Amino acid sequence: MVDRLERLTDLVLVLLRDQRPKSLREIASEVPGYPAQEGEARRQAFERDKRTLRDGGIEVTATAIDGPEQVGYVIRPEDYYLPDLDLAPEEQAALNLAVAGVHLGDPSGRDALWRLGLPASAGARPVAELPALPALPVLHGALRARATVRFDYRGERRRVDPALLRFHGGWWYLVGYDLDRAAPRTFRVDRMEGDVSALDPSSAALPDGFDPDAALPDVPWRIGEGAPVTVVIRVDATLAGPVLDEVGEGALAGRDDDGSVTVHLEVTNTAALRSWLFELGEHAEVVGPEEVRAGVVAWLEAMAGTTTVPEAR
Amino acid sequence: MATRADAGARLLRLLAVLTWLARQGRAPVSELSERFGLEPDELIADLELAACCGLPPYSPDQLMEIIVDDQEVIADLGTELGRSRRLTAAEGFALAASARAILAVPGADPEGALGRALAKLEAVLGGRGMLRVDLREPAHLAVVREATESGRQLELHYYSASSDRESTRIIDPVSVRLIEGHWYLDGYCHNAQGMRRFRVDRVSTARLTGAPADAEGLDGDAGAPGSEAFVPGPEATVAHLAVDESAAWITEALVNSSSEPLPDGRTGVTLAVASTVWFGRLLLRLGPHAEVLDPPELADVGRNAARQLLARYGAGPSS
Numbered sequence: 195m196v197d198r199l200e201r202l203t204d205l206v207l208v209l210l211r212d213q214r215p216k217s218l219r220e221i222a223s224e225v226p227g228y229p230a231q232e233g234e235a236r237r238q239a240f241e242r243d244k245r246t247l248r249d250g251g252i253e254v255t256a257t258a259i260d261g262p263e264q265v266g267y268v269i270r271p272e273d274y275y276l277p278d279l280d281l282a283p284e285e286q287a288a289l290n291l292a293v294a295g296v297h298l299g300d301p302s303g304r305d306a307l308w309r310l311g312l313p314a315s316a317g318a319r320p321v322a323e324l325p326a327l328p329a330l331p332v333l334h335g336a337l338r339a340r341a342t343v344r345f346d347y348r349g350e351r352r353r354v355d356p357a358l359l360r361f362h363g364g365w366w367y368l369v370g371y372d373l374d375r376a377a378p379r380t381f382r383v384d385r386m387e388g389d390v391s392a393l394d395p396s397s398a399a400l401p402d403g404f405d406p407d408a409a410l411p412d413v414p415w416r417i418g419e420g421a422p423v424t425v426v427i428r429v430d431a432t433l434a435g436p437v438l439d440e441v442g443e444g445a446l447a448g449r450d451d452d453g454s455v456t457v458h459l460e461v462t463n464t465a466a467l468r469s470w471l472f473e474l475g476e477h478a479e480v481v482g483p484e485e486v487r488a489g490v491v492a493w494l495e496a497m498a499g500t501t502t503v504p505e506a507r
Numbered sequence: 508m509a510t511r512a513d514a515g516a517r518l519l520r521l522l523a524v525l526t527w528l529a530r531q532g533r534a535p536v537s538e539l540s541e542r543f544g545l546e547p548d549e550l551i552a553d554l555e556l557a558a559c560c561g562l563p564p565y566s567p568d569q570l571m572e573i574i575v576d577d578q579e580v581i582a583d584l585g586t587e588l589g590r591s592r593r594l595t596a597a598e599g600f601a602l603a604a605s606a607r608a609i610l611a612v613p614g615a616d617p618e619g620a621l622g623r624a625l626a627k628l629e630a631v632l633g634g635r636g637m638l639r640v641d642l643r644e645p646a647h648l649a650v651v652r653e654a655t656e657s658g659r660q661l662e663l664h665y666y667s668a669s670s671d672r673e674s675t676r677i678i679d680p681v682s683v684r685l686i687e688g689h690w691y692l693d694g695y696c697h698n699a700q701g702m703r704r705f706r707v708d709r710v711s712t713a714r715l716t717g718a719p720a721d722a723e724g725l726d727g728d729a730g731a732p733g734s735e736a737f738v739p740g741p742e743a744t745v746a747h748l749a750v751d752e753s754a755a756w757i758t759e760a761l762v763n764s765s766s767e768p769l770p771d772g773r774t775g776v777t778l779a780v781a782s783t784v785w786f787g788r789l790l791l792r793l794g795p796h797a798e799v800l801d802p803p804e805l806a807d808v809g810r811n812a813a814r815q816l817l818a819r820y821g822a823g824p825s826s
Contacts, residue, residue, distance in 0.1 A: 199556060208563070276593050
């Protein structure tokens with residue numbers, strides 16, 4: 195019996211050999227290992243091989259041909275080969291080190307190097323780990339093809355022309371133009387619900403002058419659709435340095451002799467602000483405006499068991 | 508008989524070996540085995556099989572020319588098999604994201620070899636400038652990296668969120684890396700007399716002591732397997748929470764936790780708690796939208812944390 199690996203290897207070589215699509219009968223006569231009898235078993239074996247190739251990123255194209263079988267199969271060179279990247283040796287080495295240095299949670303980077311003929315030598319220490327999400331390759335593919343994407347977000351269907359995929363502050367974001375809201379929007383990729391699908395290539399058309407940098411704020415409390423409020427926060431000396439490092443010196447409104455600082459933050463998402471604030475524990479306090487301070491106190495009182503439950507957002 | 512997944516994975520690996528061999532002409536078995544993560548006997552078996560593959564009528568002149576012995580593989584495969592092959596969406600993303608991430612590491616040269624390689628890749632794949640990785644650079648990252656790379660000892664003034672205390676520590680640094688958006692230093696802490704992990708953005712001052720680091724024989728994982736940013740020690744307690752949907756975005760972000768739907772529609776979250784200070788702050792963030800199911804001794808941590816913080820607002824209960 196012919197090893198399936200041998201059959202698959204021969205199949206790839208035969209389907210790539212010339213541009214002429216071959217019928218299943220021709221394929222079975224040229225590639226050892228298919229059932230000798232024409233019929234369902236042979237058809238199933240071939241369909242299984244085709245699926246295996248497709249799962250491995252090798253596209254078999256079916257086209258109409260003359261003759262009794264009517265359908266022929268071919269692997270088109272443009273579907274199989276990449277144009278020559280013409281990488282210099284030091285560029286090849288740099289790509290190898292980059293893949294070794296970044297952990298994305300699956301072996302796709304290594305597989306990419308294999309396909310480029312640049313197998314890595316082992317042993318580099320990782321310097322960065324980025325979360326891997328199934329939607330990321332789909333979104334990246336849509337960006338490359340300039341295709342509109344569709345997904346559910348906060349329980350609503352969204353149609354978005356993508357502009358930028360950005361890793362920021364520990365999260366992956368998609369920045370784009372929301373077609374139904376006719377406005378720039380930013381989406382956390384890990385919070386997209388269900389599958390993300392891409393429409394046809396070139397279906398996306400960003401408005402002239404669209405600036406993805408303006409659409410994605412640097413801090414979590416600016417990622418929201420609320421009206422902006424200036425919140426005054428006092429941080430004691432223990433965490434003053436790290437907080438200023440995070441919010442930027444531009445937010446600094448005052449320093450006290452005991453080392454504490456007051457910062458002014460423009461906030462459009464109070465839930466995100468609260469979450470950030472509580473990570474600082476007793477080292478930070480909302481000073482104003484009064485309604486934001488009262489909201490924090492109400493939240494804490496509900497937890498302390500002295501009042502009723504406030505809304506989460 | 509191999510399963511479908513096995514045959515597919517073996518095929519991709521074999522094609523990769525053939526691409527490499529087509530370019531190199533010959534390679535030691537040991538080198539191929541290392542580069543492709545294969546046992547030598549597996550490699551030799553697959554290559555011997557490949558030597559029987561080719562085109563009809565499978566006469567010797569139509570088979571792939573591969574000669575395998577115990578030490579070396581010699582191949583004459585022509586230029587076509589040596590060409591780069593198209594990447595899947597996942598592979599294209601992984602390669603571009605890895606290169607972007609390394610170029611975002613402070614001190615990387617965007618005009619260097621990696622920048623040029625990425626430009627060539629994006630010229631072929633498309634999507635130039637549409638993928639960005641921002642790695643925030645904490646104030647003391649530069650000196651921490653310098654100490655790590657040159658093997659010198661560090662003195663850190665450090666705020667620990669788990670103990671809610673500042674301390675001054677002497678560290679022999681082992682590695683610096685970015686995990687889920689934060690930079691961490693792993694090193695031997697002389698004060699704790701063991702490997703510890705530090706968040707670099709919680710360092711308030713850092714200086715070189717002038718002494719060399721003695722980190723030989725230590726590995727960089729803070730004594731813990733895997734890549735978790737939060738490493739539960741032996742004293743950690745496993746806690747179970749029930750979280751409303753409206754607050755699930757907070758627990759989703761926790762490293763070292765797992766979740767499952769509960770019958771009542773809430774999300775059950777299992778996590779390791781090594782510090783009640785840390786756990787109290789997590790519960791503050793979740794607010795009234797989370798309930799500690801287990802263990803009972805952690806049931807009051809959230810209420811106590813809320814009362815303590817209320818005291819700062821001058822609104823605490825008088826009790």
